[in-house]
């Protein structure tokens with residue numbers, strides 16, 4: 043029996059890795075324009091970290107975590123909690139009161155695998171800790187939007203506010219009372235959530251539930267004056283930056299720690315997996331985890347979903363890959379000098395490919411094409427004797443002689459001049 047990868051865990055093969063590297067590189071570039079610094083945390087954390095931050099009655103904690111029950115540890119289902127743990131543990135705020143951190147890496151959730159939904163998936167995660175101004179919310183959202191724009195993806199941005207410990211509890215009571223009246227029509231999950239996590243009922247994706255909650259009270263209209271002002275200032279700040287958005291009072295993020303601003307970047311091109319990225323403010327979280335009372339806001343984007351969208355759009359913008367030059371050593375005696383030449387070229391930063399097999403020209407040109415080589419240097423025994431090679435432009439198929447006299451280092455420099463011309 044062949045051993046295969048576990049369901050929901052996927053290899054990313056070299057052809058796709060190019061796309062992933064591109065996404066990462068764009069993300070790093072843009073995040074760093076916004077003054078973000080990278081942080082890397084371990085994959086495993088104490089289970090309690092996620093229970094206390096994400097919340098006991100959330101889908102993630104209730105049913106999606108990969109936990110080692112006997113050891114009390116869990117493979118991280120998201121990055122925010124781990125970043126906050128690291129932030130508190132190392133007292134990062136002491137060095138710099140406002141921390142801007144990002145991380146890129148795998149997350150683990152036990153969900154039903156489908157297109158754009160895996161059990162090991164990857165996120166780009168960005169957090170700004172220590173700043174409470176609405177303009178910071180707008181700046182972070184604008185950074186996410188800039189990344190998706192520069193990747194050429196069209197998404198829509200939805201915005202909501204989840205209030206704060208002042209306005210949310212009384213709203214929750216009103217909502218629970220309302221849900222009581224419509225409970226018979228709700229799906230099984232929502233009938234349960236009605237007691238454990240009533241706000242999540244508003245966000246249910248099932249058409250019958252969606253229909254039923256249309257008349258539910260609106261948290262956006264029940265915000266306390268501070269939250270209401272914050273929300274409007276975020277809207278104004280977004281408009282100033284030219285960011286389009288739509289209010290969605292039904293959007294409730296699946297993690298308990300959110301306060302005030304929440305947002306999602308949505309696509310209509312991935313079926314049920316509509317959220318490309320999402321985030322929000324979490325002003326009580328750090329204190330709740332035993333740290334200083336500092337506010338924060340962040341987002342996470344799903345890299346699988348971004349990669350799928352890029353691919354669906356024909357991978358526009360992806361950098362060309364492949365060898366700068368392929369060395370086709372045709373005769374027995376040419377392999378050794380070509381191998382030295384390839385080594386020297388590589389030392390000079392050239393992407394040089396070589397085939398040691400001494401196969402026919404036809405076979406080697408085919409190989410050069412497979413490796414996407416821009417040029418092929420053809421060297422046969424006769425040519426070597428004349429201290430000459432043939433340089434073939436693989437796109438135009440034009441060929442011209444090149445001088446292979448002098449030392450290997452001299453040949454190398456001459457070739458580089460030709461390649462860079």
Ligand code: ATP
Pocket residue numbers: 120151153158159160161162163164165296315316317318319320321342343344345346347
């Ligand atoms: P969804 O509603 O699709 O389950 P979510 O609200 O659980 O998403 P978050 O926890 O906010 O997702 O994570 C942020 C982003 O990470 C999502 O917008 C999505 O792009 C991606 N993501 C979340 N879960 C998965 C998964 N199982 N597989 C692939 N990507 C995922």
Ligand code: MG
Pocket residue numbers: 296
């Ligand atoms: Mg989910």
